[in-house]
Amino acid sequence: MKYLLISFVALVFSSCSPVATYPPIEIDTAVSFSNSSYEPVPTILVTTIEYAHDHYGGIENVVYNLPKGMSSETYDIVTSRVAKSKPLENAGEQAYHITELRVRGLKAEADIVFPRAGGGNETATLYLSKSFTNPWRVNRERIWLIPVAQAPAPNYVAPEHTAIVDTE
Secondary structure, eight states: OHHHHHHHHHHHHHHTOOEEEESOOSOHHHHHHOOTTSTTHHHHHHHHHHHHHHHHOOOSSEEEEOOTTOOHHHHHHHHHHSTTEEEOOSTTSOOEEEEEEEEETTEEEEEEEEEOTTSSEEEEEEEEEOOSSSOOEEEEEEEEEEEESSOOOOOOOOOOOOOOOOOO
16 A cells, blocks of 8 residues: 555646746647756756756856746746856857756756857756656766857847836
C-alpha cells in the first residue's frame, strides 16, 4: 500500500509540471496558459545565465538577452536575481543570448549564444534538471563548434510607464 501511495504522489507531481517553449511554438490555447514570469522559467533562466557567466566568462557585468516572447516582468525577475546584470538594450553589445528555452517537466534545455574569448560568439546547449530534493542545475553542456557570425538582436521590451499629467 505504501508503494502505491508513493507512486500516486509522484504521478500527481509530475503530471502538473509545466511545459513551455520560448519562443512559443505551442498552439494558442497552450500559450494562453503559459507565462514566462511563472516558475520555473525565471529560475531556469537565472541558472543558465549564471552558468554561462561562470564557465564561459567573456564579460565582467552580466548583460543578457532572453528569447522572443519573454515579458518585461520576466526580465525584471532575472535582473533582480543575477548580481550586476542588465538586459541587452543595444545591438552590438557583448551579451549572453538565450535564444531558445524548452521546459518539459523536471528537465529543460537552453540554447545560448555567448562571447568567445578570441572575439565573436559561440553557441551551446545546456541541459538542466531538477528533482524533488535538488534545485535546478546544469547536468551537461554541448558547445557547438560553429561560430556565430552575428549575435541576435535585443528582444527586451521596456515596460510601459504611465505619466501623471497635470491638466490644470
